[in-house]
Amino acid sequence: MNRLTASVCTAVVAVGASFALLAPSAVGAAPPNAVQRVLAGDLGAGRPWIRLQDDPSNSTRVPGIQEVSPFADPVRFNGSLHLAVDGGQQAQAAHYFTQPVPLSTIAAAELSYDTYVATTEHMATGVGPNLQLPMVCRGTFTTLGFLPENTTDTQGRPGVARDIWQHFRSTTATPWFTSRAVASFPAQTTHPLSDFVTACNAPGDGVIGVIANVGRFGDTSATLSTYVDNLTVNGTVYDFAVGGLATGRVSLRNTSSGGNCGHNRTCIPAGGERRSATGTVTFTDPANGPEYVAVGTRLVLSQGRSLAPRDLTVTANGRRVTLTAGPNHTLIGVVTPSPSVGLKPSGRYTTPIAISFTRGGRADRAGTNDSLTVSAELLAQGYAPLQRTGVLARTTLRG
Incomplete structure (x- = not known):
């Protein structure tokens, strides 16, 4: 006007809340990711995204901060997901699919997210928020976790940087850890995503959702304040935003x-x-x-x-x-x-x-x-x- x-x-x-999606550049190219906005009203019990305390299985865990924040992300600059912990807390936001998706399908599509680690007093150093895939592998439930401290961001920075946004993208060679023992993988061990794709292909296996998580630290005095956005899984970009x-x-x-x-x-x-x-x-x-x-x-x-x-x-x-x-x-x-x-x-x-x-x-x-x-x-x-x-x-x- x-x-x-x-x-x-x-x-x-x-400025609009989202950008137009580009058409594939060539015949046979992968379709563009769909963008799905996640507002404050979408986070909570009975909503598309649930917090740590909204899952009864987490009743013994003390929740930290899990909220849609105005802190601008580096793609659409329209807000982000704030996850922060202090004193033995854990923070996470989880979204579950309507049906399991084969891990091979997840790995074949873009698998990425943006993170920001803010400097705080008594902060846990060298770690950041992790992207998790809750799934069934060989009939056993586990959670596969991407740890940003174990890789290099797309800007070429190794590990977790402070006070600046980073974009992390997983490939089949990227190391992921498993929370529980599944197939031939012991609990709490790390392996290339391709190894899990090969092993977790039994009938009924598949990824059931996506989680953004900041875990508990052994040092209960440690703090960590992070922001996460643009979680891209299975062809969808989850864009946390204010109105x-x-x-x-x-x-x-x-x-x-x-x-x-x-x-x-x-x-x-x-x-x-x-x-x-x-x-x-x-x-x-x-x-x-x-x-x-x-x-x-x-x-x-x-x-x-x-x-x-x-x-x-x-x-x-x-x-x-x-x-x-x-x-x-x-x-x-x-x-x-x-x-x-x-x-x-x-x-x-x-x-x-x-x-x-x-x-x-x-x-x-x-x-x-x-x-x-x-x-x-x-x-x-x-x-x-x-x-x-x-x-x-x-x-x-x-x-």
Whole structure:
């Protein structure tokens, strides 16, 4: 939705809760994973996802924190599952299928998830939340567990990193442990997933669900606070999310002198010593929106023709923004607050900006009636700092 007035040019764009799925790139390629949102109301007794204490077989275990959190994941930036323990607790969320699925089918599809381990006092080091597959193997129930500390994430980081999202993907060679003795595998031993696929193929064998889990520690003083999201099992991505959506707005006011704009304050004048506009980029988070960590802003400027960094000057927070050439004849600049700030539910992140064209630049020589489009995107920490979130806003200064 765009809103233009005679004195101020603004634009508001909301980001959707999910992204379009891409079609297979070739005939015979695997179909895309379906995305299934998991909201706070889907977690609890009698619901699609149950907590530790909702399973009567766990009555002797003390539950920790198991909740859908606004903490933004690194894919859709719309929330995540928070699992945390303290003092001998255990935390988990489990989803059970309507019927067993052969382990060979599970292993043939994408099997992955995202994890974040937050630094806490007395934290258990080197471990993270594990992905579990409760299943029947040779008629015996067990739980197969993926331990992130035993592998390398898809960003090339070995084991568990702190305070940043990691993406872990299992292959047939990835080690999994079995909680109980099944087939020829002793309890609490680790083996490649392919070994379990070969052994657990008797009639009635199969995976009955998926669990995100933080186990109990021998040291009862140890703590661990983690976030999990995008559990991908059997062709489905389980996306833990909050209900609200962040929005962005770019508001610019023409501050040029001279020219032929008259009282049209959204116009870029043809004459005068400078062509300039000032205003703000604002990202607003509703009360039920996500929580973003270490935010920034990505600016994209376009004019329908090739631009060079010398053609215009952009400042943000009173400091000049470095501009680099982008695709489709655009210029791109990144604004990073110092010190680092976050954007929480009910919060607002605002950046004052100013844009100016100096007389004699290529924009002047190219023509005087071209419009300048200013786009802004919220950046936040995901798999890496200043990752694009998909929260967008834009406005156009008419020539």
